[in-house]
Amino acid sequence: MSTFNGLGLHLGNLSRLSDAQTRSCSPENPTGAKGQGGRHVDPSHGPSRDLGTGWKVRPCVAINPGETLVLADVDGPGAIQQIWMTPTGNYRFTILRFYWDGEETPSVEVPVGDFFASAYTNYNTFAPLVSLPVCVNPGNAFNCYWEMPFRKHGKITRENSGLEAMRIFDQGNYTLTDVPADAAYFHAQFRRANPLPYRDVHTLLDGVRGRGHYVGTYMAWQVNNNGWWGEGEIKFYLDGDLPGGVVGRNVKEHGGEHYPTICGTGTEDYFCGSYNFENKGTKQYQEFCTPYAGVPHVVRPDGLYQANTRFSLYRWHLLDPIRFQQDFAATIQALGWRAGGRYLPARDDIASTAFWYQTEPHAPFPALPDRDGLEVI
Numbered sequence: 001m002s003t004f005n006g007l008g009l010h011l012g013n014l015s016r017l018s019d020a021q022t023r024s025c026s027p028e029n030p031t032g033a034k035g036q037g038g039r040h041v042d043p044s045h046g047p048s049r050d051l052g053t054g055w056k057v058r059p060c061v062a063i064n065p066g067e068t069l070v071l072a073d074v075d076g077p078g079a080i081q082q083i084w085m086t087p088t089g090n091y092r093f094t095i096l097r098f099y100w101d102g103e104e105t106p107s108v109e110v111p112v113g114d115f116f117a118s119a120y121t122n123y124n125t126f127a128p129l130v131s132l133p134v135c136v137n138p139g140n141a142f143n144c145y146w147e148m149p150f151r152k153h154g155k156i157t158r159e160n161s162g163l164e165a166m167r168i169f170d171q172g173n174y175t176l177t178d179v180p181a182d183a184a185y186f187h188a189q190f191r192r193a194n195p196l197p198y199r200d201v202h203t204l205l206d207g208v209r210g211r212g213h214y215v216g217t218y219m220a221w222q223v224n225n226n227g228w229w230g231e232g233e234i235k236f237y238l239d240g241d242l243p244g245g246v247v248g249r250n251v252k253e254h255g256g257e258h259y260p261t262i263c264g265t266g267t268e269d270y271f272c273g274s275y276n277f278e279n280k281g282t283k284q285y286q287e288f289c290t291p292y293a294g295v296p297h298v299v300r301p302d303g304l305y306q307a308n309t310r311f312s313l314y315r316w317h318l319l320d321p322i323r324f325q326q327d328f329a330a331t332i333q334a335l336g337w338r339a340g341g342r343y344l345p346a347r348d349d350i351a352s353t354a355f356w357y358q359t360e361p362h363a364p365f366p367a368l369p370d371r372d373g374l375e376v377i
Contacts, residue, residue: 005177007079020177025072027058032074060169063160071156071172078176080148086141087112088123089166092374099155100185105364108188111374114353116142117314119220120299127297130289133316148186149179161371184212184357189365195347196334205354206247206329212358213321221311222349225336228276229346230267232333235260238324245327271313292316
């Protein structure tokens with residue numbers, strides 16, 4: 001029997017022994033090195049000044065405006081297995097970036113709130129989320145369990161692109177072990193259209209080249225019209241459906257002549273709901289969380305400064321990944337209703353984060369919006 005490498009864990013193999021080595025990066029052990037945790041020297045003014053080294057001296061770090069700090073910078077082979085963090089500040093202005101095997105451009109570049117499917121929360125608000133790869137617990141404790149293999153090196157940074165200093169408690173748990181030859185690299189990309197141009201579709205992801213599989217969608221969707229807003233179809237373009245896997249003006253909605261292999265039936269259908277996410281008893285939108293899909297947060301107008309309805313929605317393709325061999329793109333329509341039983345192409349504020357695995361190298365990401373383009377307004 002081959003030696004178990006400790007990856008791909010589930011209840012059926014949790015009892016198996018492995019030669020994998022467990023490590024963890026945190027402010028108390030930035031390198032994750034063996035025997036190096038809790039060694040930070042206590043400043044004289046700190047809360048552990050009476051107790052000394054080893055007594056919770058450095059559980060968090062401060063990040064000044066414009067500053068980028070490293071969470072993990074580790075040699076492989078291995079895989080990140082869990083990340084926990086709880087930041088202060090504006091969650092759209094804290095940018096996570098992940099780099100694999102010495103690459104210069106990140107494979108993950110996402111604001112922290114969107115990465116943890118919580119774009120409409122902040123330090124003073126909380127919306128619980130319970131799913132398999134992402135959990136958000138009281139106090140805005142962000143957790144993810146995406147397995148992220150690397151062969152030579154893994155690096156995670158967090159940038160404060162805001163105007164005020166912030167503080168972050170975080171920990172990244174990983175294992176040092178052999179990585180299978182067919183293990184692809186984890187990727188995540190943020191995009192926003194505010195507002196979505198009239199009769200355009202929102203591009204979740206395009207220009208992906210290589211072999212891989214799409215594993216999840218998170219959306220932060222602000223509705224700018226009255227009435228139901230989620231009639232739009234999601235579409236997945238695979239392996240030559242679009243020239244180079246690029247949406248541009250190639251898709252039929254934009255005047256092109258290209259069609260997808262996979263076409264959905266409606267926005268709430270894709271997120272594993274139905275009939276407007278409506279609770280028929282309360283006549284209200286119903287929040288819900290499941291292992292694979294959910295609407296964990298609905299922000300309702302309050303009659304004063306909170307003027308729009310906003311939705312957080314997630315769909316994880318854990319048991320139904322969308323596989324591609326050469327290129328990939330995904331879009332979603334924004335459709336409401338207008339008089340005469342006709343669709344209304346909406347001009348909503350739509351932000352999305354796409355999650356996928358693929359071979360490297362990956363295509364360069366579109367430039368992240370500037371601070372004004374990121375802000376939840």
